[in-house]
Amino acid sequence: MTGAVSRGRGIIRALVLRLWQAVLAAAGASLLVWLMLPLAPGDPVDMILSARRIEEPTAEQIAALRDRFGLDLPFWQRYLLWLGGVVQGDFGLSWRTGEPVWDGLVRRLPASLQLVGLSFAISVGWSLALALVAARWTGRWPDRVVLAYTRILAATPSFVLALLVLQFAVVGLGLGRVLSGGAGATLVLAAAVLGIDRAAGWTQLLRAGLIEHLARGPADVARARGAGPGRVLTVYALPPALLPWLTALGISLGGLIGGAPVLEAIFTWPGVGQHVLTALSVRDVPVIQAFVLIAVLAYVAASLLVDALALLIDPRLRPEARR
Amino acid sequence: MLARPRLAAAMPARPASGLVAGLSRHPSGRWGLILALTLGAVAVAGPWLAPHPPNIPDYGAALRPPGPGHWLGTDATGRNQLSRLLDGARRSLGGAALVAVAITLIGLVVGTLAALGARWVDAVVMRAVDVVMALPGLILAFAVIGLLGPGYTNLLIALIAADWAYTARIARACAFEAVRSPAAIVARQIGVPEWRVILHHVLPPVFWPLLVLGTLGLGGQIAAISAFSFLGLGVQVPHAEWGAMLADSRHLFTVAPWLLLAPAACILLSVLASNLLGEALRDLATPEGRS
Numbered sequence: 001m002t003g004a005v006s007r008g009r010g011i012i013r014a015l016v017l018r019l020w021q022a023v024l025a026a027a028g029a030s031l032l033v034w035l036m037l038p039l040a041p042g043d044p045v046d047m048i049l050s051a052r053r054i055e056e057p058t059a060e061q062i063a064a065l066r067d068r069f070g071l072d073l074p075f076w077q078r079y080l081l082w083l084g085g086v087v088q089g090d091f092g093l094s095w096r097t098g099e100p101v102w103d104g105l106v107r108r109l110p111a112s113l114q115l116v117g118l119s120f121a122i123s124v125g126w127s128l129a130l131a132l133v134a135a136r137w138t139g140r141w142p143d144r145v146v147l148a149y150t151r152i153l154a155a156t157p158s159f160v161l162a163l164l165v166l167q168f169a170v171v172g173l174g175l176g177r178v179l180s181g182g183a184g185a186t187l188v189l190a191a192a193v194l195g196i197d198r199a200a201g202w203t204q205l206l207r208a209g210l211i212e213h214l215a216r217g218p219a220d221v222a223r224a225r226g227a228g229p230g231r232v233l234t235v236y237a238l239p240p241a242l243l244p245w246l247t248a249l250g251i252s253l254g255g256l257i258g259g260a261p262v263l264e265a266i267f268t269w270p271g272v273g274q275h276v277l278t279a280l281s282v283r284d285v286p287v288i289q290a291f292v293l294i295a296v297l298a299y300v301a302a303s304l305l306v307d308a309l310a311l312l313i314d315p316r317l318r319p320e321a322r323r
Numbered sequence: 324m325l326a327r328p329r330l331a332a333a334m335p336a337r338p339a340s341g342l343v344a345g346l347s348r349h350p351s352g353r354w355g356l357i358l359a360l361t362l363g364a365v366a367v368a369g370p371w372l373a374p375h376p377p378n379i380p381d382y383g384a385a386l387r388p389p390g391p392g393h394w395l396g397t398d399a400t401g402r403n404q405l406s407r408l409l410d411g412a413r414r415s416l417g418g419a420a421l422v423a424v425a426i427t428l429i430g431l432v433v434g435t436l437a438a439l440g441a442r443w444v445d446a447v448v449m450r451a452v453d454v455v456m457a458l459p460g461l462i463l464a465f466a467v468i469g470l471l472g473p474g475y476t477n478l479l480i481a482l483i484a485a486d487w488a489y490t491a492r493i494a495r496a497c498a499f500e501a502v503r504s505p506a507a508i509v510a511r512q513i514g515v516p517e518w519r520v521i522l523h524h525v526l527p528p529v530f531w532p533l534l535v536l537g538t539l540g541l542g543g544q545i546a547a548i549s550a551f552s553f554l555g556l557g558v559q560v561p562h563a564e565w566g567a568m569l570a571d572s573r574h575l576f577t578v579a580p581w582l583l584l585a586p587a588a589c590i591l592l593s594v595l596a597s598n599l600l601g602e603a604l605r606d607l608a609t610p611e612g613r614s
Contacts, residue, residue: 025457254459
């Protein structure tokens with residue numbers, strides 16, 4: 001009874017610690033985004049004007065903009081005002097359009113989440129399958145094929161793979177019409193490309209873990225007691241190999257989020273990425289700041305989730321076991 | 324990125340003379356070395372090998388398929404693709420090399436200073452590293468480009484800003500151990516000046532992990548330079564870069580597939596070379612990988 005209670009407390013304490021670290025990371029990120037702002041060349045007013053393509057502004061226009069965006073306030077005051085707004089979900093106004101940043105992002109967020117979520121699922125499934133096949137026949141032809149495949153895919157940036165797949169789908173399979181109109185087909189193809197590209201590294205990592213655990217004691221004992229190779233692999237090698245793999249997935253989620261805008265641009269998927277790319281090309285700073293902060297929060301939340309999962313699965317990670 | 328946990332352990336120093344020999348004996352290192360040397364030589368010799376000026380259009384020769392005179396065909400404005408690939412190699416590969424060298428130097432200096440300096444210096448530097456590392460690299464690069472504006476120089480700055488922190492952390496971990504290693508302690512006790520201790524006992528054990536890290540990172544830098552240029556945030560027109568070339572011809576792929584395949588192959592081979600070389604270096608640097 002007391003064991004169960006202290007175990008629950010240990011998990012909660014570890015989770016609170018991770019949560020605190022996550023909050024620190026998010027706060028640090030928000031500060032960093034602001035500290036970099038003075039590095040940007042040019043007066044913010046000029047940047048706003050150029051973002052709106054106003055060539056020869058009048059003095060009133062400049063004064064109005066300064067007033068509207070609070071540019072005359074000291075730097076730290078603007079940061080605190082912005083942070084206060086962010087906590088309430090108000091990311092300020094876009095320099096380019098003048099519309100609230102949050103509205104522009106939130107409208108496109110579901111499409112991006114669909115893309116990243118689906119590609120994550122595809123990636124996990126695909127790398128799991130490939131790694132299991134490779135580890136089941138280590139050193140023999142299925143393993144070699146998988147290894148060669150992951151080498152090539154790991155060397156192909158996702159946007160290059162996307163272009164090649166598009167070429168093949170349109171010219172080779174004649175899918176041009178399907179991809180132009182149907183949002184569903186575009187989503188599946190874009191997510192598959194992003195996920196399959198990401199899966200190369202994940203497969204290599206899981207394969208290495210599986211092979212390591214196949215050579216350890218528990219697997220040997222199971223084999224000696226007559227378990228077949230498939231059972232040894234899935235019951236004695238897979239669970240312990242999954243844990244470090246899970247942590248690695250959490251870390252590389254950042255790459256998935258960062259890689260999505262390129263894919264959205266290629267497949268003309270109406271997600272946040274496209275919106276942000278426009279903002280990047282005209283230096284619409286409030287939109288960029290909001291995107292960076294949201295992406296970091298998503299990344300931090302995802303790795304927090306992964307850590308919580310690992311804590312639940314593996315008792316060795318709990319604080320009381322670390323003594 | 325996936326190689327991270329392994330590198331944290333300090334690696335022994337190895338003489339540079341054995342490096343090429345070791346690489347040529349390693350199964351994937353051999354191919355990595357051959358590929359990397361070839362690509363590097365082509366990038367350096369590019370301007371002398373190029374049959375045509377890379378940026379001058381010749382509308383009379385637009386969209387020629389590969390053949391005599393234009394061995395890799397021409398693009399929509401009649402520019403020779405082989406010449407543009409050679410010219411672009413300097414930006415794709417040269418830029419990635421520049422970023423990797425800058426990251427390694429920054430990481431080396433910051434990491435070693437943190438390990439050698441007072442405790443508060445170490446703490447301040449490492450907390451800053453923690454904050455930068457909490458941001459996914461690509462997102463940070465997006466932020467820097469967004470603030471500085473699109474362009475090749477800004478892109479290189481963004482990539483350096485996005486990636487230096489992890490190198491600094493590894494350098495600090497290795498230097499921290501090296502400063503307290505028996506050899507360094509004994510050297511200090513028999514009166515060897517501090518700068519010689521650093522030169523002989525601290526820098527070598529830091530250098531090898533950073534070399535592996537830098538080589539493994541090269542592939543990512545090549546991919547990032549071409550991806551950002553593809554999006555129009557890096558190399559600007561009319562200059563050639565592999566990713567920018569893909570962007571120029573992406574709507575022509577049904578009529579001119581050669582414009583898509585050649586730059587794609589260049590990017591793929593370069594990243595592959597960096598990955599193979601990095602894997603081999605990692606195996607050579609870790610004791611268990613040497614057998």
